[in-house]
Amino acid sequence: MIDARSNHDEVLAQRARALVALAERCALDGDESAGVAATALDQLIFLTLANRTSAATARFAYALLRARYATWREVVTAPRDDVAEVIRPAGLAQQRAGLLQGLLARVLADFPDESLAALRAWDDQAVAAYFTTLPGIGPLRAHQVMLYALDRPVFPGTWALRRLLTRLGIVDRAVSLDRVLDAVASLLEPGQHRLVHDRLSAHARDVCAPRHPRCRRCRLADLCAHDRRIQRLRGLTAPRLAKG
Numbered sequence: 384m385i386d387a388r389s390n391h392d393e394v395l396a397q398r399a400r401a402l403v404a405l406a407e408r409c410a411l412d413g414d415e416s417a418g419v420a421a422t423a424l425d426q427l428i429f430l431t432l433a434n435r436t437s438a439a440t441a442r443f444a445y446a447l448l449r450a451r452y453a454t455w456r457e458v459v460t461a462p463r464d465d466v467a468e469v470i471r472p473a474g475l476a477q478q479r480a481g482l483l484q485g486l487l488a489r490v491l492a493d494f495p496d497e498s499l500a501a502l503r504a505w506d507d508q509a510v511a512a513y514f515t516t517l518p519g520i521g522p523l524r525a526h527q528v529m530l531y532a533l534d535r536p537v538f539p540g541t542w543a544l545r546r547l548l549t550r551l552g553i554v555d556r557a558v559s560l561d562r563v564l565d566a567v568a569s570l571l572e573p574g575q576h577r578l579v580h581d582r583l584s585a586h587a588r589d590v591c592a593p594r595h596p597r598c599r600r601c602r603l604a605d606l607c608a609h610d611r612r613i614q615r616l617r618g619l620t621a622p623r624l625a626k627g
C-alpha cells in the first residue's frame with residue numbers, strides 16, 4: 384500500500400530541490416537585497432515603512448527619517464505630526480507614524496541600548512515569537528527581519544515569491560507555499576538563505592512581474608507551468624485568429 388504521507392513528503396522534497404536549482408539560474412538577474420542591510424531595529428522600521436508601498440519609496444522615507452532624527456529614541460519622543468510629516472512620501476503618514484512610535488517605544492523598553500544584541504543568543508522560535516508581539520509585525524515581517532538582519536535560516540514567503548512559485552507550478556493545491564519554503568530552508572547550508580531568497584525575489588520582481596511577466600527573457604521559461612499554459616493557449620487560438 385502506498386503511504387500517502389511519505390509520497391507527499393517526497394513530492395515536497397523534490398520541489399524544494401528544484402527550487403534551489405532554479406535559484407542558481409536567477410543569479411545574473413540581480414542580487415540586490417530586499418532589506419536595508421542594517422540592524423534588526425533598522426529593518427523593523429524599514430519594513431513598517433515598506434508596508435503597502437514600494438521598496439524604493441520605503442528606502443526614501445527611511446533615509447528622510449534617518450536624516451531628521453539622530454537616534455531612534457528621538458522618534459519616540461517627537462510629536463506624532465512631525466514624524467508623519469517626515470515620512471509622508473511613504474503614504475498613510477499618521478497611521479504609520481503611530482505604528483513606528485509604538486514599535487520603537489516597545490523595543491527600546493525591552494532593549495534600551497537599541498542594538499537588540501541579546502537576540503543573538505535566542506533560538507529562532509523565540510526570536511520570531513518576540514517580533515510578532517510588536518505593533519504591525521506579523522509572521523512574514525518577523526521572518527524578513529530574521530533573515531535580513533540576523534541571518535537566521537528562514538525563508539519568508541512574500542507575495543512576490545508566492546506569485547513566482549505558483550506560476551512555476553512548484554506551489555499548487557498539493558503543496559503549500561509555507562511547506563515548500565520550510566523545506567527549502569532546511570535544505571540550504573547556513574549562510575545561503577539570504578542569497579537564494581534575494582535571487583528568487585529579484586527574479587519575481589524584475590522578470591516575473593505581476594501583470595506583464597517577461598517570459599521571453601526568463602531563464603526559467605523552459606520549466607515554467609505558466610509559460611507552457613500560455614504557449615498551449617496560443618497554439619489553440621492562433622488558427623482561429625488566422626481564419627477570422
Ligand code: SF4
Nearest residue numbers: 591596598601604607
Ligand atoms: S516564464 Fe514567465 S511566468 Fe514563468 S517564471 Fe518566467 S516570467 Fe514568470
